[in-house]
Structures are given as structure tokens and as C-alpha cells.
Amino acid sequence: MDCISTRVNKVSPSLTLSITNQAKAMKSRGEEVYGLAGGEPDQDSPVFVKEAAIEALNEGKTKYTPAAGIPELRQAIADHLAADFKVQYDATQVVVTSGAKQACFNAILAVVEEGDEVIIPAPYWVSYPEMVRLAGGVPVMVETTAENDWKITAEQFEDAMSPRTKMIIINTPGNPTGSLYSKEEIAAIGEVASYEDIIILADEIYAKLVYGENEHVSVASVSKEIYNLTITVNGFSKAYAMTGWRLGYAAAPKALASVMSKIQGHTSSNATTFAQYGALAALEQGKNFVDDLVGEYDVRRQFLYARLKAIPNVKVTEPKGAFYFLVDTTGLGLKSENLCDKLLTRYRVAVVPGIAFGNDHSIRISYCTTLDVLNEAITRFEEFCRAH
Structure with missing residues (x-):
């Protein structure tokens, strides 16, 4: 048509x-x-997640909340990020979303303008380039190799940059590869990003699903400079088996968090109210x-x-x-x-x-x-x- x-x-x-x-x-x-x-x-x-949502329903918690989520969940997320991943956010820097996918899209809409380029290491999660295109941006794919565990290097990042580069997406642990970035690798990528103030969208939805002696390193935890450029995305779908609940979140510098909250206020508004109480139970009881x-x-x-x-x-x-x-x-x-x-x-x-x-x-x-x-x-x- x-x-x-x-x-x-x-x-x-x-x-x-x-x-x-x-x-x-x-x-x-x-x-x-x-x-x-x-x-x-x-x-x-988990049963305790369902019970918390049912209790919220029975208590009449079915009305609108602030677009960025109920205050107690935002605080619990901030506490969780500090305790588990050594990255400090205030509750006002957290935006609860209808799934981590919405958090990614909100972040891209907040940063990317028509014609801006977003660097995406390939293989990549299927929705990244489509989100960039919907925002009017241009996805720039950078091929990675199995020899480097399917991870982009700082040198590849620098080679792919142009005056139009606005963002790079780092997915760790990765979908579809299961790859995991080390602190040293993140530091090197972050150093390149800091030269040109390029935003890092750190999709860490699989952060808790790490095996053996391996350890997840949250991108924003590596340095203050990287923290100031990073939007951290996570959620409840994978680690807590809550895919259908559609609950994710973004944590970012206050200016970016405020813009993402504004975007959400004019699109989906708040994530489902009673489901947020289930997410709160997941953080409190889910270890x-x-x-x-x-x-x-x-x-x-x-x-x-x-x-x-x-x-x-x-x-x-x-x-x-x-x-x-x-x-x-x-x-x-x-x-x-x-x-x-x-x-x-x-x-x-x-x-x-x-x-x-x-x-x-x-x-x-x-x-x-x-x-x-x-x-x-x-x-x-x-x-x-x-x-x-």
C-alpha cells in the first residue's frame, strides 16, 4: 500500500x-x-513472582504508575546493579520498560537522529538493526570472528567510525554467540568511544546466565568515563523466566534517563502495574x-x-x-x-x-x-x- x-x-x-x-x-x-x-x-x-503479582491485583494495584515505573522497583533495580555488577545508579536514573526490547528502542530513539550511524558487531541480535532503521539511523555492521569469540575489537570499532557515528551496541553475554566481553576489552572499546563521545548501548539481558569461572562485567562499571557514555539495559525475561511479563529496564546518566522516560510517557506509558510488583519479588527473592x-x-x-x-x-x-x-x-x-x-x-x-x-x-x-x-x-x- x-x-x-x-x-x-x-x-x-x-x-x-x-x-x-x-x-x-x-x-x-x-x-x-x-x-x-x-x-x-x-x-x-517462579511461584513467588506470581504470588506477588496476584497480591498486587487483589490490593487494587491496577492504576497508572509514573512512566518510569514504581519507585520501589526502580530503587530495587539500582540496589541490584550496585550489589551484583558494581555499577552505581540512583533510582531516578532507572526507567522500567515493557521488556528489555523497549528499553533498547527507547535508548536508540533518545540518541539517534536521521542519518546517524550505529555500529553493530555481527553476529547480532535480530532487532538491533531494525530498531536503528525505525529511528531513522543507519546500522553499520562490523564482522567479528570465531577466533575472537565473536567480539568486536577496539581497532575494528575505530576503523568503522565516521563523523556520523553516534552509538555502538555491545551485547554481553551475547545473542546468538554466548560471547562475554572482559574488563580489558570493554576498557579498550570505551576508550575509543570517549574520544568522540559515542554512546554505548550495553545490552546485558543475559548478565546472570554466565557459566563456570567466567564473570559478567557490566560495561558501565569499568570507568567513570565509560559510565558517562553508557546506557545499561537489562530485564527479567531470561534469568527469572518471565518472558511473557514484558518487563525490562534501562539505567543511564540522568539526562538520558529523563529523555527515555519522556519517550515512554508518549508511547506505552508505564509497564503493567501489577507485573512490576512481580519483578520486585524477583529481585528480592530470586537468587x-x-x-x-x-x-x-x-x-x-x-x-x-x-x-x-x-x-x-x-x-x-x-x-x-x-x-x-x-x-x-x-x-x-x-x-x-x-x-x-x-x-x-x-x-x-x-x-x-x-x-x-x-x-x-x-x-x-x-x-x-x-x-x-x-x-x-x-x-x-x-x-x-x-x-x-
Whole structure:
């Protein structure tokens, strides 16, 4: 239709949702499908989170709140960031959002003007470039390598910069790679950003899902200079199994936090009121739940890593966080969408094509499912690989 804006026409639909929906449609027809495409925990939300939301409903907490969220949740988030990630924010610097996705979009809208460039390391989460385009900006993809654990270097960042560069997006731990930036790597990137006052959008939604001896380093915690340029994004979907609750947050220097709150006040307004009380319970009571979740995922991660390393014609690096593997399928000689379509229709295994993340010779495998499903799915994937 001629009435549709060019801004929207530039945006591509989400391939991750497309694959997931296709697998669900097959299941609804009675077909057995082994789903490794999803980006959400298979566990239910904690009981204490549900009870807190129910109590809030029963107490009539169903009215508007301030656009940036209820004060006690904003304070709890600030306390949580200080205690767990050594980054200091005042409650007034926190904006509670309808999912971390909205926090990312608010941040981009607050900073990016028409024609501004945003540097995005590839592979990247599918929504980053589309958000930039919706804001009128220009996504600048920088290819990373498995040899460097799929992370952008300070040198690559500097080479990609132009006078129009306004922001860089750092996702740690990363989706789809599971990569984790060290303090030294963040410091080097931050030093480059500080030369030109380039904003760092630090998407840390998987911050609590880190394995073994590895440690998440919050970007804003590294130095005062980096803190002053960083918008920290996090939320409740991944670590607390609260994807459908749609609760995230951004924490930023006061001027940026104020602008993001203003944007939200004219778009979605506050995140769902009673759900915010569930999020408050998650922060106050959720440590054991998160620890158990991380322990379970680490078992799956190690199992899957051992299996994938043994499969011919593919390569894999060990993820340090999140709950994905990015598998290099160059040796199979297939474009990623073609590979995923054959794997789903012939072997009933659903994974996400790497082209969705900017790498057409890979697939993303999620281990948000049981070991039994993982075992059967990877057995079928190995059969597929040996047949090619």
C-alpha cells in the first residue's frame, strides 16, 4: 500500500519468530518437532513472582504508575546493579520498560537522529538493526570472528567510525554467540568511544546466565568515563523466566534517563502495574531460582558442546553465557535458510538461520529445553550433517 511509511518498509520481520511459529504450526498438526529455536527459558515463572503479582491485583494495584515505573522497583533495580555488577545508579536514573526490547528502542530513539550511524558487531541480535532503521539511523555492521569469540575489537570499532557515528551496541553475554566481553576489552572499546563521545548501548539481558569461572562485567562499571557514555539495559525475561511479563529496564546518566522516560510517557506509558510488583519479588527473592537455572543450563551447555564438537562438517566455539550456540555450518555448503528449512521439514528439528543474525553460514541452537529433547535433536542434526 502506498500509505505505508518508507521507515517501516525498510524493516524486516523477525526470522526467529517465523521459525518458532512454523514449528508450532507443525506441532498443532500433530507432527513431532524438536524445537531448538526459542529464546526463552522452558521453566515457568517462579511461584513467588506470581504470588506477588496476584497480591498486587487483589490490593487494587491496577492504576497508572509514573512512566518510569514504581519507585520501589526502580530503587530495587539500582540496589541490584550496585550489589551484583558494581555499577552505581540512583533510582531516578532507572526507567522500567515493557521488556528489555523497549528499553533498547527507547535508548536508540533518545540518541539517534536521521542519518546517524550505529555500529553493530555481527553476529547480532535480530532487532538491533531494525530498531536503528525505525529511528531513522543507519546500522553499520562490523564482522567479528570465531577466533575472537565473536567480539568486536577496539581497532575494528575505530576503523568503522565516521563523523556520523553516534552509538555502538555491545551485547554481553551475547545473542546468538554466548560471547562475554572482559574488563580489558570493554576498557579498550570505551576508550575509543570517549574520544568522540559515542554512546554505548550495553545490552546485558543475559548478565546472570554466565557459566563456570567466567564473570559478567557490566560495561558501565569499568570507568567513570565509560559510565558517562553508557546506557545499561537489562530485564527479567531470561534469568527469572518471565518472558511473557514484558518487563525490562534501562539505567543511564540522568539526562538520558529523563529523555527515555519522556519517550515512554508518549508511547506505552508505564509497564503493567501489577507485573512490576512481580519483578520486585524477583529481585528480592530470586537468587536461588537463578542459581538453579544457571546450574541446569550449564549441564545442557556442556552436554551440547561435547556433542556438537563431534559432528563432522561443522565448527563450534564454547559459549560463556546466555543459552545459545552459534554453529559454523560453512562445511555443509548450504545457505542458512535453506539448511534450516531442510532440517525442519526432513528431520523435524527447528533452529534459527544465521542470516537472521548477519551470518549466512551458521545456525543458532538454543538449549532452552530438556536433555532428552536436546539428545534427540542433536542426533538428528548429526544425521543431517553426515548426509551432506
